[in-house]
Amino acid sequence: MQAQQKQTPAGKQPEESTGKRSLAGEEYEVEIGPVAHGGHCVARTDAGQVLFVRHALPGERVVARVTEGEEGARFLRADAVRVLDPSKDRIEAPCPYAGPGRCGGCDWQHAKPGAQRRLKGEVITEQLHRLAGLTPEQAGWDGTVMPAEGDKLPAGQVPAWRTRVQYAVDAEGRAGLRRHRSHEVEPVDHCLIAAEGVTELGVERRDWTGMESVDAIAATGSQDRQVVLTPRPGARLPLVELDRPVSVLRVEEDRGRSGTRGVHRVHGRPFVRERADGRTYRVSGGGFWQVHPKAADTLVTAVMQGLLPRKGDMALDLYCGAGLFAGALADRVGDSGAVLGIESAKRAVEDARHNLAHFDRVRIEQGKVESVLPRTGIDRVDLVVLDPPRAGAGRTTVQHLTTLHPRRIAYVACDPAALARDLAYFHTNGYQPRTLRAFDLFPMTHHVECVAILEPAEKGV
Template sequence: MATEDPTSKAASLVGQEYEVEVGSVAHGGHCVARTPEGRVLFVRHTLPGERVLARVTEGREDSRYLRADAVRVLTASKDRVPAPCPYAGPGKCGGCDWQHAKPGAQRRLKGEVLAEQLRALAGLTPEEAGWDGTVEPAPGDKLPPGEVPAWRTRVQYAIDEEGRAGLRRHRSHEVEPVERCLIAAETVTELGIERRTWPGIAGVEVAAATGSHDRMVVLTPRPGERLPLVELDRPVSVMRGEESRGRGGETPVHRVHGRAFVRERADGRTWRVSGGGFWQGHREAAGLLVDAVMRGLTPRKGEMALDLYCGAGLFAGALADRVGEAGAVLGIEASQRAVVDARHNLADFPRVRVEQGTVARVLPKTGITQADLVVLDPPRAGAGREVVTRIAGLGARRVAYVACDPAALARDLAHFRESGYEPRFLRAFDLFPMTQHLECVAILQPARGASTAQ
């Protein structure tokens, strides 16, 4: 939501400094404070209980609230540590929100945000949502303060006007050039993307398969520029860029590397994921989420299941394997590239089909009026009331909702409650260490006495 009217003639407060006491954490990677006049201030690079000098980065005299950075810490929290990354801090890279917090404190802050969103938007306490209040670290990520888990297997570098690779600054299109991203997996770092210049290139995307050296590099040239021949720092097969003409509104990209996909392993299967296709960025995420979803759904032989927003088919494949030859699975995905991957990945399941299009448009056209199980893994904005109402009308015995945004999750849980579904349990995972983000899996079931079939 915009903080100000672009036509307003009110004076800008950018650069104004306030000495403030910092209050609770808020959704978005910042904490809440108030100016001496009582105006709300969302402050980054601070922690609850601190006293800081906050410098306004966005806002005018008529703004409902202001955004600010903590440029000096006057009284530090016991949870504060020196940021391990030299690019973390006011005015620098916007990718990591909590580099200055101990790992345990990061998870606690994320848990507080999730609890508040559940209360405010879903009307649920953590207990009512079936959540014990913990945010679980991924295997291998529970490290001492000062050590950073190199978890990120997918990195999108922005390229500045001088051809330097970097990452975007917070709420900005400006590029912060970096020599190394600490949270990037070693198989990404060793390609040397940050150590060379990229004239004529707007972006470089790297995808590194978990547990192998299977990697893909995708280049997006600037408008009107020709793609150069690229040599990377590691011995990978390199080819002159080949255009992949996107359809359905997808951005055309150019690729260098031997092929336009990587092979991932999860749930005992190999998954092809093309450039521009979705796969969880954390090296452990796919396995953790499949396990949580399948444990929650307890699929049975012969059941009918839906995988909505199915991507490359991860959950659809896991469901198909468990419902067996007598069961059936339908996947729906908007991205044409992802649908091609999903159909390839699921070709050995004769009772699985994947349809291309938005869930809101395709689901009503399938003719399906009943399902036993539903998995939905919507984009950050969530599924929305229309889709939730239609899912609830299928009368599924259980629904698994995979969410990367706690506010969207809470809003959709409220819609499910209106449609007769209640949470059975919820788990939260810290699959984005050093950032504000977390991943949740909520398992829902029909409320007692509720009639869900429509």
Template sequence: MSTAASQGTNPASPEPATSAESAVGQEFEVTVGPVAHGGHCVARSEAGQVLFVRHTLPGERVIARVTEGDVGARFLRADAVTILDPSKDRIEAPCPFSGPGRCGGCDWQHAKPGAQRRLKADVLTEQLARLAGLTPEDVSWDGTVEPVPGDKVPAGEVPAWRTRVQYAIDAEGRAGFRRHRSHEVEPVGHCLIASEGVSELGIERRTWPQTASIDAIAASGSTDRQVIVTPTSGGRLPLVELDRPVSVLRAEEQRGRGGESRTVHRVHGRPFVRERADGRTWRVGAGGFWQVHAAAADLLVDAVMRGLTPRKGETALDLYCGVGLFAGALADRVGERGAVLGIESSKRAVEDARHNLADFPRVRVEQGRVERVLPRTGITEADIVVLDPPRSGAGRATVELLASMGPRRIAYVACDPAALARDLAYFAASAYHPRFLRAFDLFPMTHHLECVAILEPAAKGS
């Protein structure tokens, strides 16, 4: 029953809002249904109320305890706290900090590695169908999420793949990670998915007074290590004593017109790390974007170039180009008679991209939002395009603009299956259809995956 606020005595005053009754802590015995996007599965209470349940697997019978939501709400969020009938794909979570109410970083620690990839494939299939009306056959996808070479490990083991880790620091100065949908910090003794280069920094083995968060970076293509320390509000940069020599930088939060913007100040060491991919070394400035899996950059470049099949003399676009990874790969393949335009919104990333691509005279990198900069360039045609947007996707306007330029192929690199599906629907409306799609398990133990879709004009793809 909802609890109503007491009525005021002034008849002219507005009626107070009714406060909803929280359902947090209620428990339901449920049979778990299919996996959903976001690291949980769908179940229903006996009354038909939808529950999004974490720490469970399809087909299991569990006791689900509500963690978020009100009585009578359209849906509730819950954790499986007791497993009554386990799935054959269930294992004991290898990480001691995983489980209901614990670290929110990994969604599938309790699932066998092969089962994790099947769950991700199910999510991608569902998103393609629901948001784009596409089947795996429509996009020439074999329905599998491919493991990264070297990541296939037996059940109960965890690949240490993550080269960039952001730690939250609790009130006692202990390093850890946020709990799911919470600001509370779960201190950890050791993160199993952190790469050896991150672990050897010893972030978890010391305390961090006056510190809000720490970014630990271990470059996969060099011995460069970097730690970015964000002090608490008004705090000072703590004395940093790590287990090996490392660049240390201080991050400050400064409020600008657009909201909070992060500014990084060099303390000592290089203000960048050197990554290695596609036979080249790439400078990545402090806080700049680079794939977090050590093998991801090479794997994605290979998938994109195989899909686009660049030809000598072609004109290519690399949109949301970051520090220039795909632009460099394109420039190398289209040759001296070809040309490449990269567009990136981050000023620091553009500086890095121009540095990284300085030996390619036919490469141009512009700074700004793609949908604003591209029309101003005067370019009305392109042969091939790499589209690597943020998690929110490219959007209808950008898709329509690209389709109007008539490229023979577009490579869409996506880190979110819902955004990919939405944009594929926009491409279909502009007569571009997928030639094929590949999905990669670049984020083991989590619900995330990466996709590469190659698109062509519909007449060619038919």
């Protein structure tokens, strides 16, 4: 096929020249192979070069246009720009902003909801096999990805689930979402997956000139609404008039040596109140909370059913955030038990201490898990909840945890590759998965949440 362009993809910084010809814009007619981790499928050119193709489905024949890559590269990135032989799982994308070169927020708008969950299951299976050497059966997983309550909708209907949306702002002050692997903004007038409370704010209809981004938050279980504004350097904060009452926070560069950003209240509450497991949690400054309204309860239920806490247990909640799992554990281990939470973010630690202040035997420590945990002097625990960031817990943390000889470990993972890598580390150190459950808490995207329950290998599965 003839190349249609020979330039750096929109929004990309040009890479250092390697002397090799860019293939961006080249088109190939290809048969689409299996799904791969990251929201794309695998194909090969006639010359055998690997293509990672977005907007395609396994088994289809498409024309794929290269978006990134050069001659001799290990792989190329591409978009399916014409579908010649569609899959039975293909539907017309419900969102007008989905498709090649447009919004990068959703990966599977063009797939039926059941097919999306099957694709996510195939990715989990592949990552378990490739990185941990496990079959689904060995991982204690039945191969299914469960939808959240209320999300099982007919094809063409989109669950409005995202309670936290970060809108990027373009040079003209329009709110939108980033294009895939790009800094360019796709202006939108409505995000289909945004929760009703976010949509009601009307962020997309306002002029945000001078802003870099606008984070819109609609709390679950309360009427709290919040926007977090990140101005461009030197810009003044606009007068914020939205369609619903809202608190406003501003992100500012810290002038100190840390180089970190501070979050400051402009008006309203500096926090939102989230509800989960029968308790209200304060979450300050746009801090982390699960974005699906059913996610917190779904994950607490899965973790507690897997751990089966007993009165008097000593438990750890690592990467504890605002204290969601620490609170659930404290309820179940009782006054004779104890819970230690560790979290690196200062504001989250303050929230967790506030949220769990009525538990006498809960302690929250600030710092990186791999640094703080060895300094606690704890040499044995009964239960562990491990909810690391997307990169996973890592070898060092896994090794230390296994020396504490917990009865069971609950690993909450938002990335199946990181989970699989850490499961391999656990196996090396004498722990194996007893059960694994997967939940589709990010419909229309490639993301999936897993809960693995581990125990010492000698106990068997």
